[in-house]
Amino acid sequence: MVIDAAAALRHCEADRLTWDGVSSVGEVPLGDGAALMKVLRRPASTFDNSIRPVDRLAPSFHPKEEFMDTPMAVVKRAYQAFGRRDIEAVLECIAPTVDWRIVGPASLPFPTQCRTRQEVGQFFKELVADGEITVFEPREFIDANEHIVVLGFVRVILRETGKPFESEWVHICTVKDGLVTRWIEFFDTAARLTA
Template identity: 25%
Template sequence: MNNQANIGIVGQLYEAFSRKDIAGMMALMSEDIEWGEPENPYNPAGGTRRGHAGFLEWLNIGRNAEEILILSPKRFLSDQDSVAVVGYMKCKAVKTGKIYESDFVHLAVIENNKIVKFQEFFDTYVAGEAFR
């Protein structure tokens, strides 16, 4: 797989996410995908989930817990089996109404044209404070 093809796959994931196209997102993922974001006692979506069922669980928790106001990938960096995405997000915690902002890095690992791992990195402190 080449770097541009990997970037294309991950770019399609962001496009499907922005359209709320769940089937489109899952078509880009391996059936045993590992999907994770940092643990945080106040963020209900934190932790690692596996498989399409785990991704759907994460998605449903996220939908009920926060509203994504901005998810803006700025830069895609790739090597032969992974893509790092650097960007900015702004979200609103549903329960508290508080808004938080953070830069992020998302790391996607790709095998056989499918995303097998997706890991989020962002400011968990500001996110946790919004949920408290």
């Protein structure tokens, strides 16, 4: 016989558990069934005050924290949107005023520095015009509070020459108030210019 976890919770009294006189040991799935809770099934009279009610064993839930965008969540949402080619969704993650830079020569065929969300939108238009991105792989996200470092790889077929270009890259992002306020990219710019 398996005890209904909801019914068990209803029978919690102060610091004592009451299980309606059932006596054996079993397991009750919690939530999505990923975790299991050992449930003592024995008469309530055998419990002492050292046993805590089930509701005290559950992790605390803070609605404000649950729905708050962490810097990591903001950055991952932006990269997922870029992977879908949804530039509007990427721009929704960018602050109105931003420090957006590519470390490299000004001779790159797209802007290497942007200061506003609109300029970042223009950056993406020129980036897409430069070539067809055939592989875009953010491979690792490193969390440092409001700073997120992303390591990845890109392969592009350049529109001008038809030649492929590929490079590993590093992006350094800063997120404040749920928006990206800084994005700096490092990649093999010399290989891009000679492709």
